[in-house]
Amino acid sequence: MTQPPSVGVPVCYRHPSRETWVRCTRCDRPICPDCMNEASVGHQCPECVREGRRTQRSARTAFGGSVAGQRGTVTITLIVINVAVAVAGVLMSGARAAVGGLFTGVGTVQLVGAVHAGGVTLMPDG
Numbered sequence: 001m002t003q004p005p006s007v008g009v010p011v012c013y014r015h016p017s018r019e020t021w022v023r024c025t026r027c028d029r030p031i032c033p034d035c036m037n038e039a040s041v042g043h044q045c046p047e048c049v050r051e052g053r054r055t056q057r058s059a060r061t062a063f064g065g066s067v068a069g070q071r072g073t074v075t076i077t078l079i080v081i082n083v084a085v086a087v088a089g090v091l092m093s094g095a096r097a098a099v100g101g102l103f104t105g106v107g108t109v110q111l112v113g114a115v116h117a118g119g120v121t122l123m124p125d126g
Contacts, residue, residue: 010023010030011030012030012031012032012034012035013029013030013031013045014031014032014035014045014046015032015034015035018032018034020032020033022036022043023043024036024042024043024044024045024048025039025041025042025043025044026044026045026048026052027045027047027048029045031043031045037049
């Protein structure tokens with residue numbers, strides 16, 4: 001049978017049958033180990049934690065955006081569009097680019113057969 005706590009021994013304000021010597025650092029109420037939440041300085045009761053969450057600012061990213069954008073939906077969409085346009089460009093450029101142009105001569109410009117018209121250089125392949 002459980003005996004009531006002796007006089008002078010603090011009990012948890014949520015569980016009157018539990019003795020405790022731990023107090024909330026914000027409101028100084030006695031709290032048992034089941035009720036206490038660890039804080040940066042000591043322990044806090046559930047009501048103080050709830051009150052602190054209401055007054056706390058929402059989390060932000062390094063550039064000030066909300067955390068809701070952490071999944072990167074817009075960034076991933078832009079990358080997919082860029083890759084699709086690049087693939088479409090390779091497919092529309094013809095068989096020569098698809099077969100050998102991707103791996104040979106990448107980054108080189110051939111000036112053979114260039115025509116100057118009004119200060120603009122026109123390449124034979126467009």
